[in-house]
Structure formats: structure tokens, C-alpha cells
Amino acid sequence: xxxxxxxxxxxxxxxxxxxxxxxxxxxxxxxxxxxxxxxxxxxxxxxxxxxxxxxxxxxxxxxxxxxxxxxxxxxxxxxxxxxxxxxxxxxxxxxxxxxxxxxxxxxxxxxxxxxxxxxxxxxxxxxxxxxxxxxxxxxxxxxxxxxxxxxxxxxxxxxxxxxxxxxxxxxxxxxxxxxxxxxxxxxxxxxxxxxxxxxxxxxxxxxxxxxxxxxxxxxxxxxxxxxxxxxxxxxxxxxxxxxxxxxxxxxxxxxxxxxxxxxxxxxxxxxxxxxxxxxxxxxxxxxxxxxxxxxxxxxxxxxxxxxxxxxxxxxxxxxxxxxx
Amino acid sequence: xxxxxxxxxxxxxxxxxxxxxxxxxxxxxxxxxxxxxxxxxxxxxxxxxxxxxxxxxxxxxxxxxxxxxxxxxxxxxxxxxxxxxxxxxxxxxxxxxxxxxxxxxxxxxxxxxxxxxxxxxxxxxxxxxxxxxxxxxxxxxxxxxxxxxxxxxxxxxxxxxxxxxxxxxxxxxxxxxxxxxxxxxxxxxxxxxxxxxxxxxxxxxxxxxxxxxxxxxxxxxxxxxxxxxxxxxxxxxxxxxxxxxxxxxxxxxxxxxxxxxxxxxxxxxxxxxxxxxxxxxxxxxxxxxxxxxxxxxxxxxxxxxxxxxxxxxxxxxxxxxxxxxxxxxxxxxxxxxxxxxxxxxxxxxxxxxxxxxxxxxxxxxxxxxxxxxxxxxxxxxxxxxxxxx
Numbered sequence: 001x002x003x004x005x006x007x008x009x010x011x012x013x014x015x016x017x018x019x020x021x022x023x024x025x026x027x028x029x030x031x032x033x034x035x036x037x038x039x040x041x042x043x044x045x046x047x048x049x050x051x052x053x054x055x056x057x058x059x060x061x062x063x064x065x066x067x068x069x070x071x072x073x074x075x076x077x078x079x080x081x082x083x084x085x086x087x088x089x090x091x092x093x094x095x096x097x098x099x100x101x102x103x104x105x106x107x108x109x110x111x112x113x114x115x116x117x118x119x120x121x122x123x124x125x126x127x128x129x130x131x132x133x134x135x136x137x138x139x140x141x142x143x144x145x146x147x148x149x150x151x152x153x154x155x156x157x158x159x160x161x162x163x164x165x166x167x168x169x170x171x172x173x174x175x176x177x178x179x180x181x182x183x184x185x186x187x188x189x190x191x192x193x194x195x196x197x198x199x200x201x202x203x204x205x206x207x208x209x210x211x212x213x214x215x216x217x218x219x220x221x222x223x224x225x226x227x228x229x230x231x232x233x234x235x236x237x238x239x240x241x242x243x244x245x246x247x248x249x250x251x252x253x254x255x256x257x258x259x260x261x262x263x264x265x266x267x268x269x270x271x272x273x274x275x276x277x278x279x280x281x282x283x284x285x286x287x288x289x290x291x292x293x294x295x296x297x298x299x300x301x302x303x304x305x306x307x308x309x310x311x312x313x314x315x316x317x318x319x320x321x322x323x324x
Numbered sequence: 325x326x327x328x329x330x331x332x333x334x335x336x337x338x339x340x341x342x343x344x345x346x347x348x349x350x351x352x353x354x355x356x357x358x359x360x361x362x363x364x365x366x367x368x369x370x371x372x373x374x375x376x377x378x379x380x381x382x383x384x385x386x387x388x389x390x391x392x393x394x395x396x397x398x399x400x401x402x403x404x405x406x407x408x409x410x411x412x413x414x415x416x417x418x419x420x421x422x423x424x425x426x427x428x429x430x431x432x433x434x435x436x437x438x439x440x441x442x443x444x445x446x447x448x449x450x451x452x453x454x455x456x457x458x459x460x461x462x463x464x465x466x467x468x469x470x471x472x473x474x475x476x477x478x479x480x481x482x483x484x485x486x487x488x489x490x491x492x493x494x495x496x497x498x499x500x501x502x503x504x505x506x507x508x509x510x511x512x513x514x515x516x517x518x519x520x521x522x523x524x525x526x527x528x529x530x531x532x533x534x535x536x537x538x539x540x541x542x543x544x545x546x547x548x549x550x551x552x553x554x555x556x557x558x559x560x561x562x563x564x565x566x567x568x569x570x571x572x573x574x575x576x577x578x579x580x581x582x583x584x585x586x587x588x589x590x591x592x593x594x595x596x597x598x599x600x601x602x603x604x605x606x607x608x609x610x611x612x613x614x615x616x617x618x619x620x621x622x623x624x625x626x627x628x629x630x631x632x633x634x635x636x637x638x639x640x641x642x643x644x645x646x647x648x649x650x651x652x653x654x655x656x657x658x659x660x661x662x663x664x665x666x667x668x669x670x671x672x673x674x675x676x677x678x679x680x681x682x683x684x685x686x687x688x689x690x691x692x693x694x695x696x697x698x699x700x701x702x703x704x705x706x707x708x709x710x711x712x713x
Contacts, residue, residue, distance in 0.1 A: 096603070115603050117391050137391040138600050156597060157625075157654065158392035159632070174395040176632060179654040180597075199654040225697055227659040249658065 023279060025286055025320045026067060027295055028055040029312025035069070036295075036311035037085075038286075040279055040320065043297055043307050049085050052078050057099035057142075058317040061124075062106040067319070068124075070097040070111070077111060077122070082321065092129055094120035099183075101142040101151065103166060110151045110164075112139035119153050119162075121169055131169035135162045143184035143193070145208065154181035154195060161195055163211055173211045178202040183275075185234040185243075187258075196231035196245060203231050203245055205261065217245075217256060221266050224250045233275040237282050237300070244285055244298075246273040253287060253296075255303055265303055269296035274315070280322035288315040349397045352389070352637040354624060355420040355428040356382045356404040359413040359436060360454070368566040373614070378431035378453055379404055380609040381617030385624025387608065392632060400628065410436050414443065421447055426639040429453050429623040431616060434460055441466035449639040451623030454616060457507055461667045462703050465710035468639075470646065470668040472626070473619035476511035478702035479586035482674035482686035483556070483579060484515035485700070489688050492553035492577075497526045498546075498568065500559040508581065509558035519691075523556075525549035529564055543571035556580040584678040589618030592682045593675055598656040622655050622670060626663075629653055647713055658685070659698070667710040671698035 023040035033055060037047040052071025059068050067080040070093070077097055079089040093100075094113035097120075101110045108130065111120045119139055121131040136158025144151045144166065151164040159181060163173040178200020185194045186208070193206040205215040219229045230248030236258060237243075243256040252266040253273060270289025277286045278300070285298040289308075295315060297307045358378055374380075382402055389400040403425060405416035413432055417440050420428070426447060430440060431454035438460075444450060445468070452460065452471045461475050487493065495516070499509035509526075516523050527549070531542060547555060547568075555572050557580040559565030565582030572578065579585055591602060591612035601621075605613040613621075629652075630645040631637045645651055652660035657673045664671060676683040687697040699705075 096600075114600055115607075134394075136395065137388050137604075138597065155392075156600075157388055158395070159629075159654070160392065160395060162395075171395075176396075179629075179652050179660060199652060199660045201660070227696070227698075 023320065025277065025279070025295075025318055026058060027286075027288060027311050027315045028058045028069065028317045030054055030056055030290070030314040030316040032312035032314070034312050035067075035080075036315070038295065038309060038311075040284070043309055045309060045311060047085065048312065049080070051080070051087065052076060056316045057097070058319050059100065059102055060319050060321060062102065062104065064321055064323045068100065068102070068109065070100060072096050072098055072114070077109070079124075091122050091124060091127055092120075093122065094118060094129075094132065098140055099142045101144045103144050103151070104146060104148045108144075108166070110142050110144060110153070112142045112153055114138050114140060117155070119151070119164065121151075133162075133164060133169055133171065135171070136160050136174075141181060141183040141195070143186055145186045145190040145193070146188055147190040149190065150186075150193075150208065152184045152193060152195075154184060156180045156182065156198075159197070159200075161206075175206070175211065175213065177204045177213070178216075182232045183234050185236055187236055187240065188238050194234050194236065194243060196234055198230040198232055198248060201226065201229050201231065203234070203256075215261050217261055217263070219245070219247060219250075219254055219263060219266075221247070221250055221252050224252070232273070233287075235276040235278050235285060237278065239282075242300070244276055244278075246276050246287060248272055248274070249291075251289075253285075253298065267298060267303060267305055269298070269305055270294045270308055275317050277318040277320050279320045286318050286320065288318050290314050290316065349399055350393075350631070350635065350637060352393075352398060352400045352427070352627065352631055353423075353425050354382070354386070354400065354402055354627060355417070355425040356402055356620065357407065357413050357416050357420075357428065357430045357432060357440070358405065358454075359407040359410060359432045361433060363561045366561055366563040368562055368564065370562040370566060373616075374609075374611055376406075376609070377614050378429075378616040378620045379406070380605070380611075381453075381613065381620035382429050382624050384605050384608050384617075385621040385628065388604075388621075388625060389628030389631075392628060396632060396635070398631060398635075398637075400624075402624075407432075410439070414439060417443055427627055427637070427642065429620050431620065437469060438464060438466070441469045444468055447639075449643050451620075451626070453619035453623050458511055458703065461669050462708045462710060465667045465708075465712050467712040468643075470623075470626075470643075470663055470670065472622040472670045473615070474586075474588050474672060474674055475669060475702050476508050477514060478669075478672075478674055480508065480512040480515040481518065481701045482586040482676060484512070484519040484521055485686045485688050485691050486676055486684050487521055487554060487579070488519045489684075489690070493520065494522045494524050494551070494553050495556045496547060496549045496552040496554075497523050497556045498529050498558065498565075499527070500529050500561075500563055500565070502561060502563075504560040505558045505581075508560055512556060512558060512580070524552050529559070531564070539567040539571050543568060544573045547571075547573040549573075552576060554579055555583075557582045584676060584683055586674045586686075587677055588615035588672070588674070589613055590615070590675060590677040590682070592677055592680065593656070596656050596658040601656050622653065622661070622672075625655065626651075626653055626670075661698075662696075664699070664705070665713045666705050667703070667708050668712055669702060671696060671701075673698065674701055
């Protein structure tokens with residue numbers, strides 16, 4: 001009887017999530033082993049899905065039918081079917097996967113294995129491990145350039161960006177940045193890469209052609225001690241105007257002019273803001289706030305925080321399904 | 325030739341000699357010297373401190389440095405000596421200096437730190453990862469000694485901030501008989517004045533009976549001292565302190581060296597990526613990482629961070645970089661760590677822990693400082709006579 005009820009409830013939930021009705025954001029809750037599903041129209045949590053242990057990095061397949069989840073303490077990457085919200089498969093990921101990035105070919109998944117100082121490349125179709133690449137201590141951030149040429153990994157304790165050639169799976173260059181680099185984001189044209197350094201308190205801008213640093217951005221927030229200003233997640237608007245940088249325990253998101261690299265504004269969000277995601281129209285930016293256990297929603301046009309949404313404990317990653 | 329000229333000459337010479345090699349690889353050798361005097365017998369059934377506490381942290385630091393170094397053609401190695409007395413420790417230092425090592429991590433008592441600093445002179449840079457004595461930070465600083473282990477003042481300031489924040493302002497202090505106990509208690513007395521606590525009673529522990537038989541009888545009587553909010557225990561080696569919790573006259577929490585207290589590091593710390601450091605350490609050492617391991621690790625990582633930035637492992641270049649604006653150590657405590665220029669102490673948050681959990685991580689919000697909140701812990705510049713730079 002109870003089971004029947006559960007199935008009915010699930011069916012109802014699945015029905016609600018059908019693409020025509022609402023946009024959906026997925027948030028991984030590191031300490032709850034769940035994903036929260038947020039309806040982006042009502043800005044409310046509509047479902048909570050149990051997943052593997054210590055879910056951190058999450059990303060969508062290029063066709064938006066699947067969600068990949070780094071279940072760090074289960075040493076696996078889980079594959080969730082978005083239509084049914086069920087885990088349908090797991091991928092060999094190496095130990096302690098934290099963040100990953102999918103090549104535009106929709107097949108090569110680059111996974112940072114934090115405990116093992118390697119990057120594992122997996123073909124998501126065949127589940128073959130194509131390469132394991134030695135990188136620095138505590139590999140964390142992963143990004144693949146939109147043109148598919150470069151995979152960049154950040155190693156937190158080595159304070160480096162490792163530039164991996166996606167044809168040979170070999171490191172072509174290592175660049176030293178500020179302490180504890182966390183995240184890399186490419187511009188849409190793959191010409192510029194942004195990298196955040198959490199303890200360094202800096203964001204480093206790289207020219208991708210030459211792999212040289214062209215600019216370093218510092219942040220100062222009035223009334224916040226400088227050592228609390230810790231850049232983590234980065235999002236770039238596709239119109240090439242703005243960058244948003246999550247500044248960790250300063251509880252602010254910086255808005256940066258991507259032409260002049262000037263910081264335009266600091267927006268107050270929840271406690272220890274970690275990762276960011278823009279919705280399809282880039283009207284709203286979602287931030288995961290690890291310590292306060294909520295998601296802040298920022299109106300991109302107005303540059304204002306319009307809502308905070310309670311999710312699970314230690315929300316880590318956030319993605320928004322553009323087809324929903 | 326003045327000293328500066330000589331240094332310049334020496335570094336030019338080294339640079340010239342190394343040029344053909346440095347393109348290929350930079351070898352960085354760090355000496356680790358360990359001597360811990362016998363603590364004597366203790367009453368409690370304490371978990372003994374691992375004999376390699378400190379050494380394993382240094383080894384992990386070397387592994388971390390090499391993981392970075394292999395991309396830069398830098399190769400780090402550790403030369404370690406586990407000495408049985410001060411003479412053996414000094415002899416190990418001489419041998420290593422002779423062998424050309426100029427960067428050292430020591431886990432030795434304060435007296436040995438002083439002797440070693442004198443012996444090494446301007447030939448080496450040393451990191452004290454064992455002695456918490458405040459004298460080394462306020463009156464007897466050495467230009468060639470940095471400290472990665474927190475001082476007693478930093479530890480007790482952290483505790484006092486927390487007691488103040490909880491408004492448990494009236495405390496009973498119980499101090500053991502050893503010099504370390506007295507130094508810890510003295511630091512706490514200073515902290516209590518700094519943060520406005522009142523030590524209602526200041527009692528010396530003098531009993532020498534076996535408390536496993538009599539704790540329930542002795543301690544309730546011993547802890548009758550008015551209406552205190554908390555009991556603070558200063559028992560560094562863990563002799564009697566474990567018997568204080570639950571045996572106090574009043575139902576009050578016990579903090580300090582036992583119960584809940586300040587540590588440089590503890591296995592319950594997991595935020596700010598610490599879980600990864602704990603995992604790496606567990607894999608290397610087969611046990612949990614403690615404060616001494618952390619201090620040695622932080623010292624070796626400081627060297628690694630400097631050498632990565634400089635591509636030079638000379639002790640004076642490393643020292644200069646460690647005190648420069650460019651240096652910051654990412655050390656899993658949620659903020660960048662730097663060295664205090666006046667006394668060489670590594671600034672760091674101090675976790676307050678009980679055996680199974682983290683309680684708080686001072687500096688706590690609201691304790692302000694014009695330069696760095698981290699300088700609310702320990703002797704601040706105006707309170708220290710030292711000016712090593």
C-alpha cells in the first residue's frame with residue numbers, strides 16, 4: 001500500500017517535471033547525499049532525489065537528457081536519466097571524483113580525482129577509461145574549451161593550471177597561478193580562460209592562443225576582511241559583457257566587466273558561496289551557498305538578489321536544464 | 325665586504341655554479357630533526373602520542389611539494405634524524421649543515437631550538453614545529469627561526485575568545501606541576517585578562533594518588549571554588565586532566581588541555597578541503613594527523629611554496645620570500661596563512677575540538693584587529709619585543 005502510494009507520488013512528480021511546464025535547476029547537496037530540484041518559475045524546491053555519497057560536481061549531457069554526478073565518497077560518477085530521475089548507470093571515475101567537464105563531442109568526460117592527483121578521461125558511451133593523466137596535488141577544477149581543443153585542470157595544492165591537449169591527452173603546459181585554484185571558465189569563442197584562486201583571492205585571465213596570463217583581478221569588499229574574499233565559481237554571460245565570480249566566505253558575488261576587467265559590483269548572497277549557474281535566457285543567476293544551505297537567485301539585469309531558496313546541507317554544484 | 329655584499333656574492337656564485345644544472349633540475353633538501361624528552365609516567369590511560377608525530381607530516385609535505393615540483397623540475401627530499409637526547413639532536417644538525425642542508429624543520433624543546441638557532445647562525449633557516457613556548461615569540465626570537473606550531477598564547481587566546489563569546493566568563497583554573505603546564509596556565513592567565521574573563525580560583529594540582537581509584541572522591545572536593553561557569557585545565561602531558569570532566573563539584577564543562585580545547589590540527593577538521601589532506605595523511609602514515617604533523621607539514625609546504633615562486637632554494641631567498649607580500653600558504657584552515665614579520669610566527673586559525681567534533685574555529689567574529697583578525701590570537705606586534713626583520 002505504502003509502496004503504491006510512493007509510486008503514485010513519484011509519477012506525479014515526474015509528471016510535474018515534464019519539459020513544457022517548468023524550468024528546472026539541479027543542486028547537489030554534499031552532506032545530504034541528495035539533489036534538490038528547483039522549479040525556476042516558482043523558485044521552489046519541487047523534488048529531492050537520493051544519490052550517491054558526497055555528491056559534488058554535476059553536469060548535463062550535451063543533449064540535456066542525462067545528468068552526470070560526481071559521487072565523491074562512492075568513487076564513482078553516476079548517470080541520472082532526467083526524464084525518470086533515476087540513476088541508470090555509473091561510470092568508472094577513478095577515486096574521489098570532485099569536478100568534471102564534458103568535451104563538446106558529448107563522449108569524453110574529464111574527471112578530476114582529488115585524492116589521487118590524476119585526471120581520468122572516460123568515454124561515456126563505451127565506459128572505457130581513455131587516459132589517466134598525472135597532475136598536481138588535489139586536482140579540482142575542470143573545463144573543456146567550447147572548441148574542444150583544451151582541457152584545463154586546476155590543482156589546488158600545487159596552485160597550477162594544467163593545459164591538456166584533448167587529442168593526445170598530454171599536458172602541454174603548466175601555469176602557476178594564485179594559491180588554491182578552484183575553477184576555470186572559457187569564453188564562448190574559446191579565446192580567453194578565467195581561473196579563480198581561492199586562497200590567493202585572485203582571478204587570472206589567460207589568453208588561450210599563447211597560454212599566457214594577460215590580467216589578474218583582485219577583489220576588495222568594504223567591511224569584509226581581505227582573507228575572507230575567496231573566489232571560487234565563475235560564470236560568463238554569452239553576450240561577452242559580464243562575469244560573475246563567487247567569493248566564498250565573504251558571502252558576496254562579484255560582477256566584473258569582461259571588457260575592462262573592472263569589478264562593477266558586489267552582491268550579498270548566502271554564506272560561503274561556491275558555484276554559480278546562469279539560466280537559459282541568462283536572466284537569472286543561481287548560487288550555491290554551502291554554509292547557509294541555500295541557493296540565492298540573482299536578477300542579472302537588475303543585479304539584485306531576488307530570493308534565497310532553502311535546499312539540502314552543503315549545496316555544492318548547480319546546473320540548469322535549458323530545455324526544461 | 326659587508327654582509328649584504330657577501331650574500332650577494334654567495335648567491336651569484338651559487339647561481340653560476342648551478343646554471344648548467346638548474347635548467348635540468350633543482351634539488352631541495354630539507355633536514356628534519358626530532359627530539360622529544362620523555363614525558364614521565366602519567367596516571368591516565370591516555371592514548372600515547374605517536375612516536376613519529378611531526379616526521380610523518382614533514383614526509384607528506386615533501387610528497388606534496390614533489391607533486392608540484394615534477395612539473396617544474398624541482399625535486400624535494402627529506403633528511404630526517406630521530407635523536408635520543410639533545411646532544412644527538414645537535415650532532416644531527418652539525419652533520420646536516422656539513423652536508424650542505426640549509427633548510428630545517430625541528431620538533432625539539434625550546435632550549436634545543438635556542439641552541440640550534442645559535443649553531444646554525446646565518447647558514448640556515450629553521451622552522452620550529454614543536455615548541456609552543458611564548459618566550460621564543462616575545463623576547464628570545466631568532467632571525468633564522470620561524471614557528472609553524474602555534475604558541476601557548478595563540479592556543480589560550482582562542483579558548484578565551486570562545487569562553488567570552490559563550491559568556492562563560494568565570495572560570496576555575498587547575499594547573500599541573502610541569503614547566504609546560506605552568507607555561508600553558510600563564511598564557512591562559514594573560515588571555516583571560518585580554519578577553520575579560522575572571523579566574524575565580526587558580527589552583528595547583530599537587531595530588532599524586534592514582535585517580536582511577538579515587539577520582540570520584542578527590543576531584544569534587546578539589547573543584548569546590550564558588551560558582552564558576554567552566555573549569556580550565558592546564559595539563560599538557562595528560563597526567564590528571566582526563567579525570568576532571570564529570571567529576572567536578574558543579575555540573576560544568578571542562579576545557580583546556582583536556583575536555584574541549586585548542587589544537588593546531590585534529591582529525592575532525594574537514595572543511596576548506598581539509599578532508600583531502602586528512603585522506604592523504606592517513607594513506608601515508610596509517611594514522612590520524614595531529615598538531616605536530618600539521619606544523620611540520622606547514623613548514624615543508626612553506627618551503628615548497630616559496631621555491632615554486634622563486635625557482636631558488638637558497639635559505640636567504642626563501643626567508644625573504646616568506647616575509648614578502650607575495651607569500652601566502654594555502655593550508656586548509658579557510659584563510660591564507662602568513663608569517664608575522666616581528667617574530668616569525670605562522671598566523672593561523674586555531675580549531676577548538678573535543679575528541680569527536682569541532683566546536684569552533686577562532687578568531688571568532690567580532691574580535692577585531694586593524695591588520696588581520698588572525699593577530700587577535702597570540703602576542704601582537706606591540707606586545708612582543710621581537711623585531712627579527
